[in-house]
Amino acid sequence: MTKFSDLNLDKKVLKAVEETGYETPTPIQAGAIPPALEGRDVLGIAQTGTGKTAGFTLPMISMLKRGRARARMPRSLVLAPTRELAAQVAENFDAYSKHTKLTKALLIGGVSFKEQDQLIDKGVDVLIATPGRLLDHFERGKLILSDVKIMVVDEADRMLDMGFIPDIERIFGLTPFTRQTLFFSATMAPEIERITNTFLSNPAKVEVARAATTNTNITQSVFMFKGSRRDRQDSEKRKLLRQLIDSEGDACRNGIIFCNRKMDVDIVAKSMKKYGLDAAPIHGDLDQSKRMETLAAFRDGSLRFLVASDVAARGLDVPNVSHVFNYDVPSHAEDYVHRIGRTGRAGNTGTAMMICIPRDEKNLADIERLVEMEIPKGTLPEGSPTQDDVPTEAKTEEKPKRSRTRGGRGRKKSDDTDVAEQTETAAAPKPVEKPANAEVDVAKEKPQTERRGRGGRGRGRQDNGPKVAGLGDHTPTFIALSFDERRGHPVDLITEAAERDEAETLEPEVSDEEE
The missing domain is CATH 3.40.50.300 (P-loop containing nucleotide triphosphate hydrolases)
Structure with a gap:
């Protein structure tokens, strides 16, 4: 069985690991740490909870034990999708580097820029950040990424879900081409695979479990x-x-x-x-x-x-x-x-x-x-x-669904439409047949209802014969009467109109032949 002492880690790092109580590395740690210590790019795929964080933190501390960071120029960079995950990586770094003199800075949202700028200005060996806050510092001119030797992308599939892939690609472009890249994820989407093919150089692929599997425990x-x-x-x-x-x-x-x-x-x-x-x-x-x-x-x-x-x-x-x-x-x-x-x-x-x-x-x-x-x-x-x-009184009958048809508003014929129409026709009273020699009283004959299509005016109105032209016999008095200034008394306009119509009627009609 592989032990941490067999992984060629630094002695100070091994001492910190022993103090945390870990003796045997997990499969992802045993597979990722040796190629990482050799300086190779690593693509680690493992289900969550298998120790991926220590899989890149331990070799990073061992490789950064020599050297010193300059102001605003971190020597390594760790990208995490959320604040909590970034803070957890920082806790792991503190636990495993407590016997070294390495420094770190945590760049996440919700914390003052001033405090973070002060740490960056002093120079840090490890910079742990979320993509958004990292680019904020870079655009403000407070951060230079040209001296990054090791870059880690943790939970890459979560980066994809949160829309950080464009930011990740931009950050890759700001770091040196000669950097070492450690890429870890629990699942491997096609977009993630495209990024690894673009930015990783001949990586050592460590896959300890099928992508997107759940723990058998x-x-x-x-x-x-x-x-x-x-x-x-x-x-x-x-x-x-x-x-x-x-x-x-x-x-x-x-x-x-x-x-x-x-x-x-x-x-x-x-x-x-x-x-x-x-x-x-x-x-x-x-x-x-x-x-x-x-x-x-x-x-x-x-x-x-x-x-x-x-x-x-x-x-x-x-x-x-x-x-x-x-x-x-x-x-x-x-x-x-x-x-x-x-x-x-x-x-x-x-x-x-x-x-x-x-x-x-x-x-x-x-x-x-x-x-x-x-x-x-x-x-x-x-x-x-x-x-x-559900109580019986609380249950309500399901209302029939309405569907719009061209024939009417929201009325849908059921399968029994024909039967219903036949029943309605049978129940309707039959019209009384009149004798052939019977005289029809037009005045007493009730007009039939005129049905009009959708959109027509007066749906369901009755045809009452020709429309009345003018004001009819029920003209209000205040409209019918007007004041005649010449004679000084009201004039009945209706009477004048009737006399004028009568005079026009008495004029002899001219036939077409005379014209």
Whole structure:
């Protein structure tokens, strides 16, 4: 069995490793450290929780033991996708370099630029940063990357998901072509492979597990759940989460609950506190100091449950996490591998539970296709709400769906349309037949209803014969009367109009022949 002493690490580094309690390197460490010490580029692919951080930190410290950094010109660079992961890499560096005189600087958001500038101005051997904050310092003229000898990209697939690939390509262009590059990832997307082919020179590929595999030490299960009603589904889902925690009993020492949305993180954490479960939220909208405080409390055991977004899904090394609860099915299948990788680390066993509602079944199928296994279906605890629990008076009949047709607004004929029309025709009273010699009273004859098509005016109006021209017989008095200044008294306009019409009628008509 390989030991750390067989990997040609520096004696001071070996002493620090022994003090941390590690004796045997993990497969990724045993495969990546020797070629890294030889100065070769390394492409490391391994599932999360296998010790990739130490796989590049230990050889970096051993190779940087000689030399001194100059102001604003770091000798090595480590890129991490999130603040928490960058801070964790810094903690690992402090632990393994405590017997050396190497210096470091941590460049992440949420911290004052002034404090970071002061560290850079003194000169640092190792610069650990997120891509965005690193480029901010470079554009301000506070950082020079032309002296970087070792460059590390950690959790490259997460960089891809967060949209950092253009920034990574730009940073590669700012560093010397002769640098040594160590590239680590849990999954290998085609875009990541393209970058490795572009920026890595004949790398030593170390793949200790099939890409996107889950740890065999983790017991996985998924619970198919559908709320009793749509407006109750969220509250019933939170109740199911508490029931799953209670069903584990003392075996659930602590746990991380992952949600897809930051808003749900806050709601679930508040709900758990309300029911007596010690929980706190962590996501990207919180202040950096609050995020670090919450994470520190969870690590030292003073906080039992950590409700988190995917900001805590990648690379965070929290020892002895017994359970991971996926409150939501992750929308990206790769995130499932990273989420459940927070438990079952360093050879320990762990439990991962996931709640799946009907709209998440497609994402569940993507996860099972990625990990090439069917996740076992769990049995819902007793008392879990289902659709059968809806009271009879609360059940409402499903309204028929409306569909727009050219014949009318939202009316759709059913399959029984013909039968309905026949029934309506049979029930309608038959018209009374009149004798042939009977005189028809036109005045008393009711006009038939004129149906017009869609868009026509007066839908359903009756045809009352020719339209009345003019004001008719019901002209208001205030319109019919006007004041005649010549005679000094009102004149009946209607009477004048009638006399004028009568005079025109008495004029002899001229035939066409006379014209």
